[in-house]
Amino acid sequence: MDQMEYRYWLANLPNIGVKKIERLLDIYGNSENIFRSTNEELYALKKEGAFAEHMSEKDLETITQQRDIDMIHRNYTKLINNGIYFVSREEDDYPEKLRNIFGAPYALYVKGRLPRKQDKLIAIVGARECSPYGKEMAKYLAGAIAKEGIMVISGLARGIDSYAHQGALTVGGGTYAIMGCGIDNCYPRENINLYMEMQKEGGIISEYAPGIQPLAGNFPMRNRIISGLSDGILIIEAKEKSGSLITVDYGLEQGKEIYALPGRATDHLSEGCNNLIKMGAKMVTSPKDILEDLLPQYVENADQSGHGNIVLSAKQYKVYSCVNADPKHIEEISLLTQLPMEQLMEQLLELELRGLIRQTLKNFYCKEL
Amino acid sequence: MAPPGSGKTMLAKRIPSIMPDLSFEESMEISKIYSIAGLMDQQALISIRPFRSPHHTITTTALIGGGGIPKPGEISLAHLGVLFLDELPEFQKNTIEVLRQPLEDKSVTIARLNASYKYPAGFMLVSAMNPCSCGYYPDRNRCNCSVNHIKRYLGRISQPLLDRFDICIEALQMNYKDLQVQEKQESSEEIRHRVAQARRIQLERYQDQNIYFNSQLSPRTIKKYCKLDEKEQSLLEEAFNKMNLSARAYHRIIKVARTIADLDQSERITTKHISEAICYRSIDQKYWGE
Ligand SMILES: [Zn+2]
Numbered sequence: 001m002d003q004m005e006y007r008y009w010l011a012n013l014p015n016i017g018v019k020k021i022e023r024l025l026d027i028y029g030n031s032e033n034i035f036r037s038t039n040e041e042l043y044a045l046k047k048e049g050a051f052a053e054h055m056s057e058k059d060l061e062t063i064t065q066q067r068d069i070d071m072i073h074r075n076y077t078k079l080i081n082n083g084i085y086f087v088s089r090e091e092d093d094y095p096e097k098l099r100n101i102f103g104a105p106y107a108l109y110v111k112g113r114l115p116r117k118q119d120k121l122i123a124i125v126g127a128r129e130c131s132p133y134g135k136e137m138a139k140y141l142a143g144a145i146a147k148e149g150i151m152v153i154s155g156l157a158r159g160i161d162s163y164a165h166q167g168a169l170t171v172g173g174g175t176y177a178i179m180g181c182g183i184d185n186c187y188p189r190e191n192i193n194l195y196m197e198m199q200k201e202g203g204i205i206s207e208y209a210p211g212i213q214p215l216a217g218n219f220p221m222r223n224r225i226i227s228g229l230s231d232g233i234l235i236i237e238a239k240e241k242s243g244s245l246i247t248v249d250y251g252l253e254q255g256k257e258i259y260a261l262p263g264r265a266t267d268h269l270s271e272g273c274n275n276l277i278k279m280g281a282k283m284v285t286s287p288k289d290i291l292e293d294l295l296p297q298y299v300e301n302a303d304q305s306g307h308g309n310i311v312l313s314a315k316q317y318k319v320y321s322c323v324n325a326d327p328k329h330i331e332e333i334s335l336l337t338q339l340p341m342e343q344l345m346e347q348l349l350e351l352e353l354r355g356l357i358r359q360t361l362k363n364f365y366c367k368e369l
Numbered sequence: 370m371a372p373p374g375s376g377k378t379m380l381a382k383r384i385p386s387i388m389p390d391l392s393f394e395e396s397m398e399i400s401k402i403y404s405i406a407g408l409m410d411q412q413a414l415i416s417i418r419p420f421r422s423p424h425h426t427i428t429t430t431a432l433i434g435g436g437g438i439p440k441p442g443e444i445s446l447a448h449l450g451v452l453f454l455d456e457l458p459e460f461q462k463n464t465i466e467v468l469r470q471p472l473e474d475k476s477v478t479i480a481r482l483n484a485s486y487k488y489p490a491g492f493m494l495v496s497a498m499n500p501c502s503c504g505y506y507p508d509r510n511r512c513n514c515s516v517n518h519i520k521r522y523l524g525r526i527s528q529p530l531l532d533r534f535d536i537c538i539e540a541l542q543m544n545y546k547d548l549q550v551q552e553k554q555e556s557s558e559e560i561r562h563r564v565a566q567a568r569r570i571q572l573e574r575y576q577d578q579n580i581y582f583n584s585q586l587s588p589r590t591i592k593k594y595c596k597l598d599e600k601e602q603s604l605l606e607e608a609f610n611k612m613n614l615s616a617r618a619y620h621r622i623i624k625v626a627r628t629i630a631d632l633d634q635s636e637r638i639t640t641k642h643i644s645e646a647i648c649y650r651s652i653d654q655k656y657w658g659e
Contacts, residue, residue: 129516131509158516190517269509327507329541330648346644353607361500361507362652363539 001069006031007088008076011107012209013062020054021106024063030090039064084183084210085110101228101254103221105207109183112203115176115229120294121151122259123226123251125244126160126236131269132360133326134160134237137261139167140325140369141234144287146173150294151202153178153230155222156191160236160244165194174202176229180222181214182206205229223247224254231294232257234284238272245272248281257293259284310356315339319347320367323357327364371540373504377497378422380540381453384495385418387560388450389568395449398489402448406441419450421492425459433467439479439486444471447492457496458525465530468494472533498526500539523652532617535584535625536649567631583627588620595627597638604640608647622646 001009010021010031027050028034042060045051079086087093088107095114098104108114115121124142126134138160142152146168154161156177168175175198181187183206186195195204207225208218220243227233227250235258238244251258258281263270277283284290291298312320322328322336334344348365351357358368371377391399399415409415423432423443434442444452454460471477475491501519505512514522571582574594580586586594597605609619623638626646630638 129509129513132507188517267510329539331541342641342645345648346641349604349608349644349647353604353611361539362537363648364507 001032001035001072002076003032003090004086005072005076006035007090007107008079008086009067009072010034011086011088012075013066016059016062018103018106020051020059023051023054025089031088034063035067037063079109079210082184082210083111085113087114095229098225098228101224101250103224104228105225107207109206109209110203111183112176112199112201114203114205115151119151119174120149121153121176121230122290122294123153123230123233123247123256124160124164124236125154125223125226125233125247126164126238127242127244127269128157128159128161130159130163130237131267131326132364132366133263134261134269135163136325136327136360136366136369138163138236139170141236141261141284141287141290142167142175143171143173145290146175147171148287148291148295148298149173150291151176153226155180155219155226156187156194156204158188158191162191162194164236165191165198169194169197169201172201174198176202177204178222178225178229179204179206179208179214180218182208182210182212184210185212185214187214219243220246224250227251227254227256230256232259232290234259234261234290235273235276235281236261237263237269238276239268240271240275242272245276248276257282259290261285310354315343316347316351319344320351320356323365323367325366325369327360327366330363330365333365371497372499372506372508377540378453378455381422381451381455381495381497382420383557384451384493385420386557387564388418389561389565391416391418391449399449402441402445402488406446408446419447419492420453421447421450422453422455425454425456427460427464429461429464429467432464433471433477433490434479434486434488439481439488441488442477444468444477444490444492445488448489449491450493452492452494454494454496457498458522462525462527466527469530469533494533496534498523531651532615532621534651535621537651538649563632563634566634567628570631570634583624583631586620586624586627591620591623595623595638597623597643601638601640601643604643608643612647614650618650622650625649 024034027045028037039060042063046055046060076086086107086109089099089104093114094108096117122145124138126138130138142164146152151174152164152168153176154164156162156165156179165175165177177195177198179185179187183204186192198204205225207222223246227247230251233247233251233256235244235248248258258276260273260276260281261284262277263273265274282289288300318337319333319339322333330341330344330348333348334341337344339347348357352359356368357365360366396414396416399419400409403409403415421443427443430436430442432442433444434440454465457465471490472494475489477488477490479486479488500506501512501514501522503512503514506514506519575581578590605619605622608614614622622643626638626642629642629645633642635642
């Protein structure tokens with residue numbers, strides 16, 4: 001058997017998780033030695049207390065009984081033929097950042113490629129049921145960060161996760177999704193385009209072998225990988241008791257920088273973020289707030305808006321200056337600008353056609369960031 | 370589209386009040402339908418424009434007409450008036466899809482074994498819907514609907530039906546509007562006067578044609594009656610390209626702009642009229658998309 005096949009075997013023993021594998025590796029040094037261990041040896045070790053309470057008799061049985069070489073070979077070959085790359089802690093390719101975190105997965109399945117050593121990654125996470133403001137900001141910040149060559153990592157979930165991946169892809173940047181299910185299972189299904197697209201300039205990563213279903217229990221665990229692989233975590237929108245805050249907990253435990261997008265005090269979806277800022281997370285109001293930490297040579301481009309020098313008439317300026325990332329209804333704009341509806345419609349259309357503003361929902365306008 | 374409490378129903382109910390008065394012939398037509406339906410009560414003639422607002426649990430038969438000896442349905446009872454469908458996505462999908470033909474033909478034909486019955490159905494279709502099933506999106510403090518759910522909610526209405534709406538607006542919640550102390554609002558009476566004038570302009574304009582209203586213009590007659598100057602033409606073309614409009618939407622926008630200009634008593638269609646028409650354009654299903 002090939003070295004990789006021993007590793008693949010070890011990664012797929014039923015009920016033998018991260019902790020047990022770690023202990024076995026401590027004792028045996030590598031997966032091949034574990035594969036060659038005997039019943040007597042293992043029982044003697046258990047008697048000595050070498051495994052602490054980790055290992056049951058049934059587990060020992062699993063290790064010695066499940067050694068069908070043909071089947072292991074067949075399954076591993078199938079994996080490779082399906083374009084899935086398998087990497088374990090026993091290889092140098094295993095991401096260095098992940099190696100040192102608590103509860104690091106023994107092995108990863110990858111579609112696309114793993115982040116390289118020199119790659120910088122920012123995790124962007126947040127609410128599934130996000131607001132239009134969260135959506136716009138996730139896309140914009142992910143895009144602006146990815147444009148500088150920084151990878152965006154997230155969880156492919158609905159809402160903020162998807163918009164972050166999308167934002168990075170739109171500018172041709174690299175992005176990674178960490179799955180809470182088998183690597184071959186695009187969950188949720190509607191993100192299939194993102195799932196395929198991101199394999200070109202980044203990848204899909206999972207600690208779960210093909211065929212494993214998305215179980216609710218898997219998702220908090222994959223958050224430790226999102227955090228582990230990142231150089232910082234940006235929370236876009238989160239309620240006070242949001243699942244995204246689990247990623248923050250892992251991040252704090254792993255010593256990562258925490259970034260948060262502030263929101264209005266009255267918006268439930270910003271409570272989580274505003275609280276994080278109170279507790280010391282770095283407030284992000286511009287991509288610069290993140291980029292200056294990751295790229296020491298980073299100097300803000302004078303023209304951050306990307307719109308160059310624009311000439312606006314007085315009326316247009318009035319309209320343009322009252323829209324921002326949080327979409328405003330046309331009546332609200334009319335109230336703020338004191339422009340009658342028919343004049344306002346003309347100005348809005350012109351600004352929209354010039355690519356300066358956009359309708360996110362019918363009759364709701366936001367600034368093109 | 371609008372959240373609850375923004376007065377959609379109130380707004381819809383007031384539409385007949387700005388429509389021109391019924392002519393004697395129109396009164397007769399409506400009264401005939403009502404008498405077949407057995408709804409004439411004591412009155413000799415119906416003299417106000419009908420406003421019908423069937424509940425979303427209505428059956429297809431009750432909506433378009435039918436029965437052993439077919440009775441006129443709601444669409445015929447709304448003839449020359451307004452058919453208001455509140456909470457459009459809550460209606461049975463096939464119930465609202467059958468509206469497409471009558472909307473085109475201004476009449477409905479009900480086939481029976483031995484005969485077929487034809488009833489007029491020249492109604493103005495007015496519908497209201499919420500942006501999502503709870504009604505509060507994009508206010509995330511109140512709306513908890515999933516992004517997918519929101520996309521699906523609008524998806525219950527087919528694109529071909531959506532395409533038949535000339536004007537589509539998203540209304541804002543009442544409490545915001547209350548703050549608005551803008552210029553003096555036009556009264557229903559003033560609006561009705563403008564509508565009547567616009568109608569006269571159209572009758573005069575189309576006297577050589579076999580049509581009465583802007584809405585009846587064909588792509589060929591649009592060229593003749595909705596001439597655009599260079600500036601207006603280029604604005605429309607730019608919008609067409611950048612907003613990915615369909616040919617159908619393009620023609621609809623010109624016709625609506627023609628009407629806005631008529632209401633403005635302007636023979637020329639200006640960029641202001643075109644901008645307004647574009648602002649009212651129908652939503653498409655990509656609307657909630659990315
Ligand atoms: Zn909702």
